[in-house]
Structure formats: C-alpha cells, structure tokens
Amino acid sequence: MDGENNLSVIKLKNILLVTVPDDPGDDIIQELQTKVLHAIEKYQSKGLILDISSVNILDSFFARTISETTQMVALMGGQTVIAGMQPSVAITATELGLHLGKAISTLDVDRALDIFTDNFKLV
Amino acid sequence: MAIEETGENPIKNEGDIVTCRKLIRNVATTAGFGMTDVTRIVTAVSELARNVYVHAGSDGVMRWQLLYQPGKIGIQLVFEDYGKGIPDIDQAIEAGFTTAGTMGMGLSGVKRLMDEMHIQSELGIGTTITVAKWGRAK
Ligand SMILES: Nc1ncnc2c1ncn2[C@@H]1O[C@H](COP(=O)(O)OP(=O)(O)OP(=O)(O)O)[C@@H](O)[C@H]1O
Numbered sequence A: 001m002d003g004e005n006n007l008s009v010i011k012l013k014n015i016l017l018v019t020v021p022d023d024p025g026d027d028i029i030q031e032l033q034t035k036v037l038h039a040i041e042k043y044q045s046k047g048l049i050l051d052i053s054s055v056n057i058l059d060s061f062f063a064r065t066i067s068e069t070t071q072m073v074a075l076m077g078g079q080t081v082i083a084g085m086q087p088s089v090a091i092t093a094t095e096l097g098l099h100l101g102k103a104i105s106t107l108d109v110d111r112a113l114d115i116f117t118d119n120f121k122l123v
Numbered sequence B: 001m002a003i004e005e006t007g008e009n010p011i012k013n014e015g016d017i018v019t020c021r022k023l024i025r026n027v028a029t030t031a032g033f034g035m036t037d038v039t040r041i042v043t044a045v046s047e048l049a050r051n052v053y054v055h056a057g058s059d060g061v062m063r064w065q066l067l068y069q070p071g072k073i074g075i076q077l078v079f080e081d082y083g084k085g086i087p088d089i090d091q092a093i094e095a096g097f098t099t100a101g102t103m104g105m106g107l108s109g110v111k112r113l114m115d116e117m118h119i120q121s122e123l124g125i126g127t128t129i130t131v132a133k134w135g136r137a138k
C-alpha cells in the first residue's frame, strides 16, 4: 500500500504518542485500540496522546472506539489526551452528537505534552 | 475541469465505507463545497454506508448526483440496500435508538448534518435513504 494509512506509535518517556492517519478505516481504528493497549502494557506507560491533527473525518464508530480506548487506558492507570482536532471535524462531531468520553482535548501535541509535564510530571 | 454529474459505488464490505468517503470528499470538494460542509457530507456518508454494511444484511449501493440551482450547488446521496428493512422509521431516527448495542447516533446525527433526509423502507425488501446538502455556488 502507499503507506498513508500507517499508524505510528511512539514511546516518549512515560507516555505514548499515537499519530492517526487522515481517513482511518474501521480496521485501522480497531488496530489503534489493540496497538495502544499492548504498548501501554509493554512500556508501562502512564499517558497516551492521540494526535488526530491529520484526521479529516470522525464518525460514530471512531468516537466510540476513542471513548472506549480512553476508558481501557484509564483502567490500566493511564490518562488520554486527544490533540489537534481540526475545526471542521470538531463542528461536525458536535452536530452529530458525539462525545469522546473522559479524554482531555488540546489544540496540539505541544499542549498535550505540557499537560503531562505540568499535571502529571510524566515527561 | 469538467465535473462528473453522477456516479455510484457499491457497499459490500467494510473497506467500501472508506472508498465511499474518499469518493464523496473528492466530488463535494471539486463541486465547491466549503471545508466544513465537505466534512459534514463525508461524515453522513460514513454513517449511512456503515449502516448498510452493519444492519442491512445485504449488499447495497451509494449513488451520488450533483444538483444545480441559481447561485446554489447541491449534492444528493442515495443509499440503497436489499436487506431486512427498518420496522419503525420514526423510532430508528430517534437519538440513542439502536438494535446493535452501539450509540444509536447515526441517523439522528445525519439528519442534523444534512439539509434533507428521506427514508423509505420495506421489511424484507430493503431500505433507501436519500440525503441532500446545499451550498452557495463558487
Ligand atoms: N440500512 C438499514 N437497514 C436496516 N436497518 C437499519 C438500517 N439503517 C439503520 N437501521 C436501523 O436503525 C437503527 C438506528 O440506526 P443509527 O445509525 O441511528 O444507529 P446505530 O447504527 O444502531 O448506531 P451508531 O450509528 O451510533 O453506531 C439501527 O440500530 C438499525 O436497527
């Protein structure tokens, strides 16, 4: 394939940084959940940043999986921060009536890292 | 560049949901819809195509058509399947109603995202959902 659908999971000290591709299919979203949970177990991560700044569509399936993943990460002792939602995606998700559960949202990855540094002393 | 006025894409497997989204993103962007409207339209496509894949129990098809009125552009999308049908349409479009144990936000959300929505369904014969969105011409 052309590689544009690659999901990247990077370990940064005590947290994980996951970059989501622009138009993720259901299989990629499911893979995201599995990869994240395994990586958290493997690295004993305390936090997760989901960088969705490239994502140009967030439907009910994606929202449900993010909210579920956030909950699973919480059960494993971690906090999730969703970074970089595009304005048009935020507008559409709100109109659709979607909620992302207990995740914190930030404007970009830098601010997500700030949250982990300031509030959780993890980075 | 000439715009194709109409087209279709089958909905047979999970991958077709993404194919439908990509196709309509292209069509709506080329037609001149703004970024937020494109996102609304593509999100509606995702919900309706997934409903066919998850609920219908049959293959389906998405047909699209561009509409023109003085000063306006429009897109009409028809999702047609030959599956089990929806017993109670009013109930199906209520926010939170689901027979699949998920959020039940699809149809109620699509109604808010699009300007027009029409559902026709017959048990054991199939479901046809037509939606349309209008924007200002470039
Ligand atoms: N094409 C279809 N064929 C048969 N039944 C359908 C079809 N589309 C929707 N339905 C019925 O309408 C209900 C409501 O659909 P809606 O999209 O609002 O919610 P959902 O698909 O159950 O959950 P969500 O979309 O939030 O994941 C479905 O649970 C299903 O029973």
Ligand SMILES: [Mg+2]
Residues within 6 Å of the ligand: B047, B050, B051, B105, B106, B107
């Ligand atoms: Mg649905």
